[in-house]
Amino acid sequence: MATIKEVAALAGVTPTTVTNVLRDRGRVGDATRERVLKVVAAQGYRPNLNARALVERRAPTIALMLGCITNPFYPEFTLQANNAARRHGRFLLVCNTDYEPDGGTRFLADVAGSLSDGILVANNGDLRIDELKAIQATGTPVVISIWEFPDDPPGVPCVAFDSHKAGFIAADHLLELGHHRIGALIGSPKNGIHGGRYQGFRDALRARKVKHVLADARFCSDSFQSGFDAALDLLSAHPDLTALFVSNDLPALGALNAAASLGLNVPDDISIVSVTDIELASQSRPSLTTVAIPTAEMAEQSVELLLKLIANAPDVPPVVRTADPVLVKRASTAPVRKS
Amino acid sequence: MATIKEVAALAGVTPTTVTNVLRDRGRVGDATRERVLKVVAAQGYRPNLNARALVERRAPTIALMLGCITNPFYPEFTLQANNAARRHGRFLLVCNTDYEPDGGTRFLADVAGSLSDGILVANNGDLRIDELKAIQATGTPVVISIWEFPDDPPGVPCVAFDSHKAGFIAADHLLELGHHRIGALIGSPKNGIHGGRYQGFRDALRARKVKHVLADARFCSDSFQSGFDAALDLLSAHPDLTALFVSNDLPALGALNAAASLGLNVPDDISIVSVTDIELASQSRPSLTTVAIPTAEMAEQSVELLLKLIANAPDVPPVVRTADPVLVKRASTAPVRKS
DNA sequence: CTGTTAGCGCTTTCAG
DNA sequence: CTGAAAGCGCTAACAG
Numbered sequence: 088m089a090t091i092k093e094v095a096a097l098a099g100v101t102p103t104t105v106t107n108v109l110r111d112r113g114r115v116g117d118a119t120r121e122r123v124l125k126v127v128a129a130q131g132y133r134p135n136l137n138a139r140a141l142v143e144r145r146a147p148t149i150a151l152m153l154g155c156i157t158n159p160f161y162p163e164f165t166l167q168a169n170n171a172a173r174r175h176g177r178f179l180l181v182c183n184t185d186y187e188p189d190g191g192t193r194f195l196a197d198v199a200g201s202l203s204d205g206i207l208v209a210n211n212g213d214l215r216i217d218e219l220k221a222i223q224a225t226g227t228p229v230v231i232s233i234w235e236f237p238d239d240p241p242g243v244p245c246v247a248f249d250s251h252k253a254g255f256i257a258a259d260h261l262l263e264l265g266h267h268r269i270g271a272l273i274g275s276p277k278n279g280i281h282g283g284r285y286q287g288f289r290d291a292l293r294a295r296k297v298k299h300v301l302a303d304a305r306f307c308s309d310s311f312q313s314g315f316d317a318a319l320d321l322l323s324a325h326p327d328l329t330a331l332f333v334s335n336d337l338p339a340l341g342a343l344n345a346a347a348s349l350g351l352n353v354p355d356d357i358s359i360v361s362v363t364d365i366e367l368a369s370q371s372r373p374s375l376t377t378v379a380i381p382t383a384e385m386a387e388q389s390v391e392l393l394l395k396l397i398a399n400a401p402d403v404p405p406v407v408r409t410a411d412p413v414l415v416k417r418a419s420t421a422p423v424r425k426s
Numbered sequence: 427m428a429t430i431k432e433v434a435a436l437a438g439v440t441p442t443t444v445t446n447v448l449r450d451r452g453r454v455g456d457a458t459r460e461r462v463l464k465v466v467a468a469q470g471y472r473p474n475l476n477a478r479a480l481v482e483r484r485a486p487t488i489a490l491m492l493g494c495i496t497n498p499f500y501p502e503f504t505l506q507a508n509n510a511a512r513r514h515g516r517f518l519l520v521c522n523t524d525y526e527p528d529g530g531t532r533f534l535a536d537v538a539g540s541l542s543d544g545i546l547v548a549n550n551g552d553l554r555i556d557e558l559k560a561i562q563a564t565g566t567p568v569v570i571s572i573w574e575f576p577d578d579p580p581g582v583p584c585v586a587f588d589s590h591k592a593g594f595i596a597a598d599h600l601l602e603l604g605h606h607r608i609g610a611l612i613g614s615p616k617n618g619i620h621g622g623r624y625q626g627f628r629d630a631l632r633a634r635k636v637k638h639v640l641a642d643a644r645f646c647s648d649s650f651q652s653g654f655d656a657a658l659d660l661l662s663a664h665p666d667l668t669a670l671f672v673s674n675d676l677p678a679l680g681a682l683n684a685a686a687s688l689g690l691n692v693p694d695d696i697s698i699v700s701v702t703d704i705e706l707a708s709q710s711r712p713s714l715t716t717v718a719i720p721t722a723e724m725a726e727q728s729v730e731l732l733l734k735l736i737a738n739a740p741d742v743p744p745v746v747r748t749a750d751p752v753l754v755k756r757a758s759t760a761p762v763r764k765s
Numbered sequence: 766c767t768g769t770t771a772g773c774g775c776t777t778t779c780a781g
Numbered sequence: 782c783t784g785a786a787a788g789c790g791c792t793a794a795c796a797g
Contacts, residue, residue: 131560137540137541141476163496170525178536180520202476221470226427341709
């Protein structure tokens with residue numbers, strides 16, 4: 088790899104001039120510029136980004152910490168974040184933390200120390216806020232990317248969507264269809280990451296004076312298999328349920344399969360609605376009615392917020408609110424059957 | 427962020443000693459070591475990896491270039507590659523190239539120039555081998571991670587699995603079940619990335635003297651929707667087909683849905699087998715019989731091969747062959763019905 | 766065992 | 782308009 092020195096020598100100038108040409112800095116003579124550019128092209132010279140980072144005290148990458156890249160929501164998010172980062176001339180360092188022995192603490196510190204100028208943290212419901220604050224304190228900005236509680240900020244800058252509304256909209260859709268025996272499958276503990284969605288669901292029922300008891304709910308983890316198991320359990324225990332609210336697409340897809348296993352037709356025997364709208368939601372059979380959250384917007388806003396923080400911009404808001412979630416009607420919900 | 431100088435000052439030593447302590451270079455007195463470690467802990471000091479990379483002429487990351495992270499095979503591969511990289515003390519820089527204006531050429535050059543010590547390229551069937559060679563020529567090792575033709579190496583070090591055998595095994599499974607009217611859905615051009623799988627399929631039929639004509643094949647792209655469309659077309663055109671060989675899981679899942687749309691029961695009316703075994707293959711309804719390729723092994727071997735190349739190890743093989751693909755019987759295939 | 770010196774490749778004052 | 786000099790934070794010789 089050619090260095091700037093070699094390029095400078097070949098062009099008969101000093102490194103300073105090469106930099107000035109490449110970075111479009113001070114005025115360089117047209118002839119000199121030509122000459123330098125010719126050598127740069129001939130040598131295929133590319134500046135060493137590490138060296139540049141060192142002197143500029145600014146890394147070329149931002150990091151994205153996420154729990155598990157194989158959960159299909161994250162690749163979709165990652166893609167958008169990557170694109171946004173690229174648009175701003177940055178590289179995205181994707182950090183999968185699930186398999187780190189210490190849950191990613193060390194990983195985070197290494198990355199934040201030097202490799203990356205800032206950290207995007209995808210909320211997986213298991214955040215260590217104090218650690219994030221410690222990182223912040225060292226001077227590396229941190230943004231939580233997918234915060235579910237816009238009115239209850241975590242004390243770290245974040246991008247939040249209205250999870251309560253998402254749950255509300257989903258439930259309301261079922262109510263509109265005439266359902267009133269509705270089960271709930273929540274992909275987190277009751278007051279965990281999907282707690283806002285669940286609360287929205289309950290508030291929608293209450294608004295229409297439909298009762299919800301804890302016996303009609305199951306709390307599981309955010310996976311296909313877990314949703315399958317929980318749905319099997321719930322639907323067996325309460326055969327009178329005509330609809331299911333699931334807090335996330337992945338367990339909802341599991342629930343879809345569970346219903347089929349029980350010989351229940353979706354949506355004729357049981358309607359299923361969930362939240363998120365990952366790509367798979369449109370590919371299942373039946374396709375999944377779900378409340379889409381603004382994934383792309385969150386990714387973009389997160390990157391932008393982080394870059395503002397890095398640039399030390401004034402008046403950076405502690406919480407960026409995204410657009411509201413929106414119902415995507417597909418084939419897994421239908422009016423309740425008259426019995 | 428504290429620097430090594432500050433730490434050294436606080437501990438009453440020079441930066442050299444701090445380095446020696448931190449890198450376990452020996453030759454440091456116990457008392458001094460203690461003292462340094464205490465300051466390091468107190469300051470939460472972490473070395474600047476960029477500065478280290480600069481002086482060591484060795485970057486802390488390796489890059490993984492891939493077409494589209496949202497194709498579910500890649501997150502699975504990425505996870506394994508990430509874990510392997512981490513085991514070797516490296517960070518994995520994930521580079522999505524599909525949305526780069528120039529197909530990733532510039533991206534590649536930037537990353538290879540300095541950010542990463544080596545490049546892993548996930549084969550998406552659209553490789554620019556000459557560009558990869560050019561990168562290699564600048565001194566940055568390149569490894570192609572998922573090569574399909576072990577006997578036809580690309581001229582760049584690679585990890586290859588036996589795609590021919592994968593196709594052969596899949597076809598053989600259908601033949602064993604008594605099928606002889608078998609359609610083929612190939613997720614690439616005829617001699618494209620899935621060409622080996624297709625050839626294996628045809629060779630298996632020929633070995634059993636079962637005819638295959640091009641009219642029974644469709645070539646599509648490697649996506650759910652594309653598989654859906656192609657299957658719809660193929661199955662409508664040839665209602666006598668009793669089985670389908672699909673070259674990849676993603677289009678196979680589309681085919682599964684297409685069959686359902688046509689009112690065909692899988693596997694009673696039509697058997698479907700494919701190749702890869704992504705996680706979704708076990709979550710579809712019916713679950714997908716498929717020939718598993720050694721994804722995790724490829725990821726690990728790729729990382730190891732790349733690191734050997736980076737370390738300038740002697741006798742590095744130009745092609746690493748993985749274990750053979752293996753049939754995973756699930757619910758999408760069944761014996762042909764007597765007619 | 767510990768310190769001194771030099772330099773990785775680049776950019777940024779500041780002179781000329 | 783161009784160059785000389787200094788230094789980003791770290792590590793590797795080589796002294797002592």
